[in-house]
Amino acid sequence: MAGTDSSRELVYAPSPAIILCEPQLGENIGAAARAMANFGLWDMRLVAPRDGWPNPSAMSTAARANHVIERVKVFDRLEDAIADLSLVYATTARSRDLAKPVLGPDEASNRLATHIEGGAKAGLLFGRERWGLNNDEVALSDAIVTLPVEAAFASLNIAQAVLVLAYEWRRASGRGALQFPAQMDPPASKEELVGMFEHLEEALDRSGFFKTAAKRPTVVANLRTMLSRGDFTSQEVRTLRGVFASLDRRHERPNPTRQKPEKK
Incomplete structure (x- = not known):
């Protein structure tokens, strides 16, 4: 698939699905969609959004990430949202009693890139604004991704977390080259x-x-x-x-x- 955004062509390359579990605010959905678009992700999945879908606040906050918003898929259950994926990482900053591997964003993105390059599908799971993911939801994942945040202030806005992981994914996937390199004068002879x-x-x-x-x-x-x-x-x-x-x-x-x- 291909589309256009302003004068540049969009490329819908294979990339992780972004799954938001029971998101509450449309503004956060829109901001997450914008973060996805910034780094070439386009598959957003919503599990039981509180205010239903479509959501006018999400559309206005997405800031021209229409190609993401228009492709949003809505599910009643998390199990259905991840049914076609063979690798799912749950993002959370809280410690749990579950025996799950814990990965940093760089290692998780490298593993995602390898998985997707092999032709398989993968996704990143994000929890609710107020209290994240519960143990049953984390149990459906293959590993936990935790960002190296300050322990005393570990909670991130959903869109912020999506932005960080989307950036790491783009870097790991080999599509992180600068689009507008600085124009330098030639070095002196x-x-x-x-x-x-x-x-x-x-x-x-x-x-x-x-x-x-x-x-x-x-x-x-x-x-x-x-x-x-x-x-x-x-x-x-x-x-x-x-x-x-x-x-x-x-x-x-x-x-x-x-x-x-x-x-x-």
Whole structure:
């Protein structure tokens, strides 16, 4: 399947289903849909949403993630929502007595990526806003995913949790390359760097910076070593040479701080 969003084409690549269990607020559903869209997820499943479906608040909060909202599937039972999945991870910050593996978001996403790349289906399960998932719901999962949050403030908004896991999924799936890499100027050539060094050294000679001729080679070597660590671009070298030239001509300009002689 393919669709369009503004001027860019959407690609519905295989990805985990996002299952929200008994979500209460439409705004949270919409914000979760937006987070999914940001990172290329599109299969949202709702289990017994409190305010029913469709939900106008969810649609307005989704902020143009219409392709996610339009594909939402609603189920009465969690068992039905995950029936076609062969791997399900439950997200929770609470400790439990269940004998379930506990994974971090990076490891969970790597496992999800491997599972889905093999042609199987998987999903991430999220609980209610107020109290998350109960033990029976967690028992249906294959493992627990816990985010490394501050223990004293471990509760995340559903949309926030979806955003973090969606980001980790995109990174693990190999689709995490930056879409808009910074446009960098080309790095300065050695010829440009040497010209900058010599320009600075000549200016320092004229200013009397080198007090003794014997120490000049050592000071020059130290200056070149320091400047070589700068990883300069061509534009930065030109800028620095402009600075050197301006400082070198300073004596030619009137000193604004020098007081003018008083007229008698």
